[in-house]
Amino acid sequence: MIELASTGRERCVLVGVSTRTASREALADSLDELELLADTAGADVVARMTQDRDRFEPATFIGKGKVDELRALVQEQRIPLVIFDDDLTPVQVRNLETALEVKVLDRSGLILDIFVARARSSEAKTQVELAQLQYLLPRLTRAWTHLSKQFGGIGTKGPGETQIETDRRMIRTRISHLKEKLDRIGQQRETQRKGRRKHLRAALVGYTNVGKSTLLNILSGSDVFVENRLFATLDPTTRYVDLGSGNAILMTDTVGFIRKLPHHLVASFKSTLEEVTEADMLLHVVDVSHPSYEEQIAIVQETLAELNAADRTTLMVFNKVDRLADRGFLGEVARHHPSHVFISATRGINLMGLKEALVALLRQEFREVTVQLSHTEQRAISQLFNITEVTEQRYEGDTALLTIRMAAGDERQVRQLVREAGGSITSAPDPG
Ligand SMILES: Nc1nc2c(ncn2[C@@H]2O[C@H](COP(=O)(O)OP(=O)(O)OP(=O)(O)O)[C@@H](O)[C@H]2O)c(=O)[nH]1
Ligand SMILES: [Mg+2]
The missing domain is CATH 3.40.50.300 (P-loop containing nucleotide triphosphate hydrolases)
Known part of the structure; x- marks a missing residue:
């Protein structure tokens, strides 16, 4: 974790690999973006290292020579953090951290870190924690000693194999708890959305x-x-x-x-x-x-x-x-x-142009019409409330007049419904 407030800004090296499918130009572009991400996370990029390769090294992602070069660089300049532009496997992270003796992050890890720092609402925090734990689970090895601090209560000596098993179990429990919590929040959201219909x-x-x-x-x-x-x-x-x-x-x-x-x-x-x-x-x-x-x-x-x-x-x-x-x-x-x-x-x-384009889209996607029905056709009326957005409802004698807005895709169904109830449809007056 890059500590934003407590330790100030951390210095780092970016590492990227260009392949036959990802050109050097694309790599430079991707590294520019990674630099912005690093900056957002609170790290200053002091160097970039790139390599052309046709395939990735399974053990360390980059070749052995590059690992040595990188090690020399971080040791000499005392750079505490290396960030890879591509996702690394848990094994690669472990091997690289052992070889370089500094912290190694990949792009996903960095993005997660930013999300952690930026999450404000309880929902965002829950979502981020879930993503973080799922990312962490396969990476949980001896190297992740800081877990004990994060979760509290776990022994501080650093996890042995049994401890890691316990951690894994705890994380799985926590993951299912977070998922349940998100389900509940999701349902609340759903209700709020319906209210805004x-x-x-x-x-x-x-x-x-x-x-x-x-x-x-x-x-x-x-x-x-x-x-x-x-x-x-x-x-x-x-x-x-x-x-x-x-x-x-x-x-x-x-x-x-x-x-x-x-x-x-x-x-x-x-x-x-x-x-x-x-x-x-x-x-x-x-x-x-x-x-x-x-x-x-x-x-x-x-x-x-x-x-x-x-x-x-x-x-x-x-x-x-x-x-x-x-x-x-x-x-x-x-x-x-x-x-x-x-x-x-x-x-x-051109904000006017934008608003006009939106209004045109609304008109194209949603039609506003007036429906006339006998006021006794309650079933049809309540169906209209379900399918469409009723913007106005009034009565003239025995006739119910409903101004409705419907999605283009629902028009056939609405027309049939009104026909069967013996009603009629006229275009609504143009509000403009
Ligand atoms: N020059 C210029 N800058 C703009 C314009 N619109 C937005 N920006 C700038 O672009 C930056 C990002 O703007 P945001 O509105 O935060 O962008 P966003 O898409 O909401 O970004 P995220 O929430 O990070 O996904 C800010 O520095 C804005 O001032 C524009 O029309 N012209
Ligand atoms: Mg924004």
Whole structure:
């Protein structure tokens, strides 16, 4: 663990390997990002070491010569921490720590560390702890003596084999306890979401540090934490956003994605990320000024697929256009992504365009109509309340008039229902 407050900043070396499939350029890019992650975690990068290899060394990930070189470097410059850009197996970590005599972390371990430091709510803390324990379990060996401190009560002499077994059992118990707790929180969340059904919901998704929270703040006039670091946001925040001309939505900001996001984290953040998977539409925010914005889009799309949200209606929001010296390539970007807007959240460029695009999407995905039914058709009326969003209900004599908003996919069912109940449907007056 990198201790943020107590020990100040820690110095570290980054290590990356380029292979035939991952070019040197891609590696440099990935290491830049790893450096940002290290910085976020409270470590200063003093050196980078890279190696070209066609295959990874099973025992130590990098070749023996490189291990020696690395050892010389960390010993000479008294660097206490080495961070690998790729995930290491528990055995590799152990071998490397033995050979180098300093702490070794991999990318997942580093990301977990940041999540630990940043988790604020009880839910985020629980999710992070679960991910951390699942990451730790296979790595639990003699080297992990600090566990005793973390859990308290365990002997301080450092775990022997029996002690490790006891630790493993404790961790498994703790894991199932945390899972139960998350299930309960998930159910509460579900209830809260149902209560919010009155408004359509949009979720901000995107790579970390692209400006999601900045955008939510500016659209809703709120004050969500923004920082030029990775993973500023862990807990989902939902705000009311007025789109003008009588349209409004609830917009949720949530955790950003990153390449090689540890699998355990995605799994433990499932309930947080359900805010995303259950939204009516997604705003995929992209930092179009970033050199690898295209790869970032692909990574976000992969993560969305993992969450079964790849087919959700999506508006591509290309942010930070103010940082572009040359906007010539935006035409090409627009052709690639038919549903798009270009904006700058900090400069307030084209926010009207964004709102208009959202309203257009709402109209396309959701139809607002007025249903006329005999007031005796209570069953049909209550079904309408179940399937659609009833925005207004009034009576004229024996006739019930319901203004409803329905998803395009539910329209057939609604029409049939109304027909069978002897009612009729007219388009609702355009609110605009
Ligand atoms: N130049 C420029 N900077 C921006 C713009 N929008 C956001 N930023 C900056 O980008 C950085 C990250 O912004 P955030 O809103 O925290 O990004 P995020 O996507 O919420 O990041 P995470 O919560 O870490 O996933 C901050 O320093 C913002 O000031 C923009 O339109 N132009
Ligand atoms: Mg944020």
